[in-house]
Amino acid sequence: MSTVSAERQAQAAKQSRQLGTLLRETSSEIVLFVGAIVMMMPFLWMLSTALKTPAEILTWPPRLIPQEATLANFVTVFTTAPFGLWLLNSLILAVVSTLGILLTSSVAGYVLAKFSFPGRAALFTIILATAIVPFEVYMIPLYLAARDLGVINTLPGILLPFVIMSFGIFFIRQNVIASIPDELIEAGRIDGASELWIFGRVVMPLLTGPLSALGIFAFMQAWNQFVWPLLVANSKALYTAEVGLALFQTGFTINFGAVSAGSVISVLPILTVFIILRKQIINGVALSGLKG
Amino acid sequence: MTSPITRKRWFFAYAALAPILAIYLFVRIIPIGRTFLMSFRNWDLIALNKPFIGMANYLELLKDPSFQTSLVNTTVIAFGIVILSVPAALLVAVLLSRPRKLSAFYETAYFLPVVTSMVPATLAWKWILDADLGPLNQFIGFFGMSPKAWLIEPGLAIFSIILLSAWKVLGYNMIIFLVGIRNIPATYYEAATIDGATNLQRFRYITLPQLRPILLFVSVITVIQSYNVYTQVYVLASDAQGAPGYVVRVLVYDMIENGFRFFRMGYASAEAMVLLLIVMTLTLLQFAFLRERT
Numbered sequence: 001m002s003t004v005s006a007e008r009q010a011q012a013a014k015q016s017r018q019l020g021t022l023l024r025e026t027s028s029e030i031v032l033f034v035g036a037i038v039m040m041m042p043f044l045w046m047l048s049t050a051l052k053t054p055a056e057i058l059t060w061p062p063r064l065i066p067q068e069a070t071l072a073n074f075v076t077v078f079t080t081a082p083f084g085l086w087l088l089n090s091l092i093l094a095v096v097s098t099l100g101i102l103l104t105s106s107v108a109g110y111v112l113a114k115f116s117f118p119g120r121a122a123l124f125t126i127i128l129a130t131a132i133v134p135f136e137v138y139m140i141p142l143y144l145a146a147r148d149l150g151v152i153n154t155l156p157g158i159l160l161p162f163v164i165m166s167f168g169i170f171f172i173r174q175n176v177i178a179s180i181p182d183e184l185i186e187a188g189r190i191d192g193a194s195e196l197w198i199f200g201r202v203v204m205p206l207l208t209g210p211l212s213a214l215g216i217f218a219f220m221q222a223w224n225q226f227v228w229p230l231l232v233a234n235s236k237a238l239y240t241a242e243v244g245l246a247l248f249q250t251g252f253t254i255n256f257g258a259v260s261a262g263s264v265i266s267v268l269p270i271l272t273v274f275i276i277l278r279k280q281i282i283n284g285v286a287l288s289g290l291k292g
Numbered sequence: 293m294t295s296p297i298t299r300k301r302w303f304f305a306y307a308a309l310a311p312i313l314a315i316y317l318f319v320r321i322i323p324i325g326r327t328f329l330m331s332f333r334n335w336d337l338i339a340l341n342k343p344f345i346g347m348a349n350y351l352e353l354l355k356d357p358s359f360q361t362s363l364v365n366t367t368v369i370a371f372g373i374v375i376l377s378v379p380a381a382l383l384v385a386v387l388l389s390r391p392r393k394l395s396a397f398y399e400t401a402y403f404l405p406v407v408t409s410m411v412p413a414t415l416a417w418k419w420i421l422d423a424d425l426g427p428l429n430q431f432i433g434f435f436g437m438s439p440k441a442w443l444i445e446p447g448l449a450i451f452s453i454i455l456l457s458a459w460k461v462l463g464y465n466m467i468i469f470l471v472g473i474r475n476i477p478a479t480y481y482e483a484a485t486i487d488g489a490t491n492l493q494r495f496r497y498i499t500l501p502q503l504r505p506i507l508l509f510v511s512v513i514t515v516i517q518s519y520n521v522y523t524q525v526y527v528l529a530s531d532a533q534g535a536p537g538y539v540v541r542v543l544v545y546d547m548i549e550n551g552f553r554f555f556r557m558g559y560a561s562a563e564a565m566v567l568l569l570i571v572m573t574l575t576l577l578q579f580a581f582l583r584e585r586t
Contacts, residue, residue, distance in 0.1 A: 039405065
């Protein structure tokens, strides 16, 4: 009699535990899902506005799904503004900046990791210390330097601050220390290889992983720049997609649809890269973030 | 005595570093030094004479209502972003720390704003927050609330900037928390389960204490980054007449206006030094915490 009730009790407890787990899992899933939709909302709204007709954009109440979707805004943004040129400027800036950062980071990172020479520690400290200083702090003197150099309102001027990256140097240095044994470099030297050859043919091929991670970051960083290009580019033809969009939307006649279409297009490259390389990017963030 | 081989290597090291160091000096080190020096001068872009005036710029800042407003607004925004984004990021990270069917989708959805550039992201929010046509007013209307001028009323405009910035940084903070949670030894949780701890207890007594240093790290880094807030304000607050920034004035905005509109670059440099001082203090605090941990 008592054993039966104990069994029954145990079974009831087990059932309620299972029910509790199910409830908890479901509510967790709901929280995550609703949160994810909220996070995506600005993107969805941007896309929705881009696909709406001018009349529908001005209709209340607003709808997420356009009643009659149109691609006209995507045409307008290229015809009423030199948006194609702005995208090209952004692309040039991002590509050259990425190449510059990869080159300077790999050379400096390697030398700082594998060569001992007087002043090395001081140099590395300076690079780390200046990394803390926000760009906005030294932007005014940098502007004056760019002016003295005669590169205001030119693409090289916009590019100027973005060919080196303190974090890049630090990141490559850590990777060289962790993954390239001294013996490998010594072996090259004993074989009579030049330092340049060792760097190009032995070290660089071993750094493809970290270099591609750094490359993704450099590209995104350059593509997303705003303040500096805004200060340096004075003529419309030199705007980047970011600057062009920001100034385009302050015009007297705001074309919501066209600005949205422009936003969608300017977001697309980074979005595509992110969706393809999501794992690597997130791992990279985790790594760099925790190292500060 | 250094051998010829050693010297040859030194030569290579210096030769390789020289051009990089030159760029570094030109775009980073010298400008930082010049900000400091200019902050003690009456540095007008047009005037030929740029006299040394000691602390006068700093003293003027103390009495400048525009600077004070900017400093207060920026501080409110920076801490607001932390308050809004850190707990939410922690919650999402805890829920995501266990593998789920939709994990990839969730990770993408929460992280996407981090990689999106600020201008289009802000533009998207601008329409969501639009007083006349925005879906947010429609949404709060379902709950019987009257429409609000999110971008025009100063308090609400600050809130809007906090909201959008928190949305943007949440995914980054979430990833850092996720790594932290995954680094907590599984044995801790197993032991707690054997002892019959509930999920909430496990969070309260294992996850939270274990994450404390990371929680601090994330909060401080979020504050530091938020002190540079500019793009959001520029895009959100600019109206059809193209007169941005008057609703919500922030430090970088005030600085750029002083420097590039009124050409008072010495004065703007003093503001830049204040920004640097704030960031440095927070960074040093961060280091102190990290040292305490190890």
